[in-house]
Amino acid sequence: MRFLIYILFTGFPLLYLQWAQAIPFFDRLPRFELRVEGDRQLQDWLREQLEAQRNSSSVLQSYRDPRDVARYERGTLGKLLRSRGYYNARVRDYVSSGGIDYLVAPGPQTLITSIELEMPQRYREGIGNLPLSPGDPLDAGKVLEGVKVIEKYLGAHACLLDIDVSYQATLIRGEARARLVYRVAPSPEVRLGEVRIEGLTSVNPDFLRGKLQLEPGDCFSRRKLNAAQLRLLRTNLISSANSRVSAPYEGTVDVVFVVVERRHRTVRLGVGYTSDEGAGVTAGWEHRNIFGRGEKVEVESKANPVQQSLQGQLLMPRFFRDRQSFSASAELSSEDRDAYQADAFTLGATVSRKLSKHRTVSVGGELKFSQVQEQGEATEDFSLLSLPLGFKLDTTDNLLDARRGATAALEVRPYADLGQSSTNFVKNTLALTGYITGNNLKFEPTLALRIKAGVISGIDTLDVPADERFYAGGGGSVRGYAYQSLGPRRLIPPASPGGEPTLSDPIGGRALSEISLEGRFRFTDTWSGVLFLDGGNAYEDPPPRFGSSLFWGTGVGVRYITSFAPLRLDIAFPLEKRDDLDDDFQVYVSLGQAF
Structure with a gap:
């Protein structure tokens, strides 16, 4: 079994090449x-x-x-x-x-004898080093790179109405030499006059004007206009934004941004299916501009045979700071799992702040009132107060269908029961993902990896509420095994003398280990396939282990790629099937990649 897993991990690229070569075209x-x-x-x-x-x-x-x-x-x-x-x-x-x-x-390589810059002297002196110098080969890529260097410098330091940089290379063929000239077309220098936004119907104009970051008297820059348009689109309130620049007058130009607002209301309906939970439906409604400044209200309900929920959420972007957001939520939920039954009402609020393009930190508070009954045990009431702290690093190129980049998400969540002073614990989770794509290979294969670990500390396993413990198995964990079917179980004594003891349903644990490897192959613009291997387990006591104690599942899937996210169909098989516990296979249908 372990040898098979080793082959799957180490031989995956070679298998792909062999399969690909067997395909006729x-x-x-x-x-x-x-x-x-x-x-x-x-x-x-x-x-x-x-x-x-x-x-x-x-x-x-x-x-x-x-x-x-x-x-x-x-x-x-x-x-x-x-x-x-x-x-x-x-x-x-x-x-x-x-x-x-x-x-x-190849013959002789043409070398540059001289480089001239035809532009005003005050710009020429500040440009600095170009990627080419006299004596270098006449490389077209570096010549074009020189154009970009000049354009970038002029965009940041000049107020030119138009920046037009061209080049001319004059070849002396008999000597394999060339003269290179960069030219900046004449253009007036201007500053910003009036800046307006047209086309708004419900969005607060002052709110969008603040996003432009343009003021009368500023140095004119096409780059700044493009950046302003991008900031308008990133508010998710505008579907299109174009800028119109007036003719120069008295050294100034007026700028008008013509925008079209997005539709701010959306109704969503969805269906899904997994072997362990059955068919499920989701319905939702959202308003993305409830107060005129990009605030979003969302209501969503989910229902399947084992779980039902109703959730409302308010999201306020740019909360006191441009890179900071606030969210508040309320949720009613009911679960009927093999391991437990739970009814809960949860209130929460979180403030998130982007430290940089890829790094985000968050802090929040959550109050959860729940009634939890483990199989064969009495119902317990909990009033859990938690203060989650989070950090996320995300360099992926697509949230729902990543093809390159990586993520790292860490959450530390201390819990305290307001009704029982003994139920105090800390729940820690760390999730890592990575993606790499061979764009120049057949079917543009993507290798995706996910690793997750979790630890609960502070109290014994059975003192942690059952719906807060770690479980493994299911579509978002180890495919091929039923949802929450992996992990510790209690030994139930025989009902009569001489009988055989039996195992209980999973009780959950205080540690979690999961690892997933996927090979994704894009056959057309709308269809792709997946080969995957998942491993994982939950443990009664920390720490998490990534060794022989993992249970492994494997399978194949297809994806229908929509403009929003892939539709996913997976069929998975347990590699270590347990008698009377595991089915021969599991089926999963949902939206988005598995990770």
Whole structure:
């Protein structure tokens, strides 16, 4: 069993390549060999560029005759060589039944003899170092990078109405030399006059004007206008924003932002299914501009055979600070699990603050009144006050369908029971995810990894309310095992002398370990597939363990990719099936990736 898991982890990339090569159109293009006379580094770079083009070019995939492929790729090699300054290069191709051989004679590389900047002297002196200097090769990428350097400097230090930077390279072919000239087109220098917003119907105008961060008299900058438009869109209240600049007058220009408001109300209906919980429905309503400054009110209900809830939430962005938000919520919930039955009413509030683009901290308070009954035990009443502290690092590119980046989320949540002084404990959870995608490979495979650990400290396991303990198993944990089916169980004595003792339903634990590995493959723009391996367990006592005590499940899934989030269908199988406890497989249908 452990050997199988090792093979799944270490052999996954090799298995993918073998499967891919077995697909008919994977190797439809003829094999190629490339040789560059006297320059191994250039040879390796050209080979990488050709391989990347073969993985992404639909034109190449449509060719059937190897001679057409060779003609197309010979043109590509010529363009690549010129982009590196090889203007006298020769490319020859030899087509045979074994593939295509390319022989490249690069010739001399064109070098830059001089670089001139045609622009006002006061700008020229502050630009600093360009990516090219006299004596360097005439590299097209670095030439364009020089344009961006000049544009960036002028955008930050000049008040030009228009910034137009161009370049001209004059080749001296017989000497393999070139003169490079950067030019800035003449444009008047202006400052901001009146700044207005048009098109608003319900959003508070003063609130949006504060988002512009533009004041009369400021130095005019197209970059600042673009940044202001982006801030308007990020309020989630505006569907489109465009700026209109007047003709200059007396050294100033007026700017009008023409906006279109989004629809602020949304009704949502959804369905889902899991083998362990059955079919479920969700319904929700939200208003994203309840007070005219982007405040959101959301009401959502969920119902399936084992869980029902009704929740209301108020979210106030830019709470006293631009990068700070406040949320308050109230929830009624009822659960009928194998491990326990619980009815609860919860009130909570949280303040979150973005420390940077990727880092967020939060602090809050929550009061939860609950009635909890474990199987075979009397009902207990709890009045739990908790003060959650959180930190999150998020560099992913998409919240519901990440393809690159990573997250790290840590929450420390102290609990105190207002009615029972002995029920005081601290619940800690840490979740890590990572994503990497091979954009240049067939099916753009994404390797996704999730690791989660949790610890409850301060009291014994059975003194922690059953609905606050850790459980493992289910669609968001270890697929292939029923929801909350993994973890410690109590031994129930036999009902009569000589009988066999039995195990109780899961009782939960004070430690949790989970790990998931997914390979995601995008077949088309709307369909993708997934192979996954999940492992996890809950433990009666800390610390969490990531060794032989984990239970493992594996399976496959399909995703239908919508404009909002993927629709998910997974079928999972337990690799360590327990007699009379586990089914042969589990099915999960929901919205969004598993993690």
